[in-house]
Amino acid sequence: MASLSRSAHRHCVLFITCIKSQHIVCGNLRSFGTKSEPDQAIPKIYTKTGDKGFSSTFTGERRPKEDGLFEALGTTDELSSAIGLAREFCLEKGHNFTHQLDKIQCVLQDVGSNMATPRSSARESHIKKTQFSSEPVAELESWIDSYTEQLPPLSNFILPSGGKSSAALHVARAVCRRAERCVAPIVRSDEADPEVGKYLNRLSDYLFTLARYTAMKEGNTERIYRRPE
Numbered sequence: 001m002a003s004l005s006r007s008a009h010r011h012c013v014l015f016i017t018c019i020k021s022q023h024i025v026c027g028n029l030r031s032f033g034t035k036s037e038p039d040q041a042i043p044k045i046y047t048k049t050g051d052k053g054f055s056s057t058f059t060g061e062r063r064p065k066e067d068g069l070f071e072a073l074g075t076t077d078e079l080s081s082a083i084g085l086a087r088e089f090c091l092e093k094g095h096n097f098t099h100q101l102d103k104i105q106c107v108l109q110d111v112g113s114n115m116a117t118p119r120s121s122a123r124e125s126h127i128k129k130t131q132f133s134s135e136p137v138a139e140l141e142s143w144i145d146s147y148t149e150q151l152p153p154l155s156n157f158i159l160p161s162g163g164k165s166s167a168a169l170h171v172a173r174a175v176c177r178r179a180e181r182c183v184a185p186i187v188r189s190d191e192a193d194p195e196v197g198k199y200l201n202r203l204s205d206y207l208f209t210l211a212r213y214t215a216m217k218e219g220n221t222e223r224i225y226r227r228p229e
């Protein structure tokens with residue numbers, strides 16, 4: 001692939017740095033096949049612009065790092081990382097659903113893009129670029145329904161357990177619920193798409209159901225809640 005033009009390159013860096021960690025910026029540039037040419041220095045992983053405790057939205061606003069938006073972006077990043085770890089355990093066990101986790105990690109980048117573009121300061125072009133459709137929610141629902149049909153009905157409170165893959169999916173589920181709590185006020189204030197909130201709500205149900213399915217497929221017992229004596 002031809003190397004990116006200077007302006008496309010800058011735009012790509014700007015867009016991605018606003019919504020992702022700088023590590024992903026470099027990864028993405030590599031996957032675009034950007035060559036290092038004498039007149040086109042590879043961007044550094046650090047810009048130092050965050051050193052004073054402020055960072056940027058995709059729309060260019062500067063906000064303190066403790067702003068609820070960065071909390072939500074950071075938690076979404078944690079969620080994707082937790083899913084990434086669970087996926088590794090699932091791959092080791094040869095599960096055939098890891099492509100769903102791949103897809104979810106990509107959709108979570110879109111969740112981040114949507115949130116990093118607060119509607120109150122976004123131009124029409126920003127909004128178009130970071131729109132979040134209802135399709136990912138529908139897809140999660142179809143996956144949940146298909147696993148639920150194969151599982152025995154729930155009759156007890158289950159504890160996060162059932163083997164490493166299953167337990168790791170439960171950790172991801174709990175992080176997902178935290179992300180949902182961070183995102184809820186952003187959606188309520190109309191700064192992000194309501195579908196983003198729905199997606200996180202459905203995703204925790206998906207992760208719960210998948211954790212149970214994984215335990216079942218591996219022949220592991222899920223521990224159930226018993227009132228301590």
Ligand SMILES: Nc1ncnc2c1ncn2[C@@H]1O[C@H](COP(=O)(O)OP(=O)(O)OP(=O)(O)O)[C@@H](O)[C@H]1O
Nearest residue numbers: 017018020046047048049050051055056070073074
């Ligand atoms: N601590 C953080 N937690 C969550 N999101 C963050 C955090 N810091 C920045 N962000 C968001 O992630 C994007 C990329 O992070 P990055 O580390 O490049 O920002 P920065 O700290 O402002 O810059 P630099 O690290 O170059 O000084 C930022 O544009 C911002 O939207």
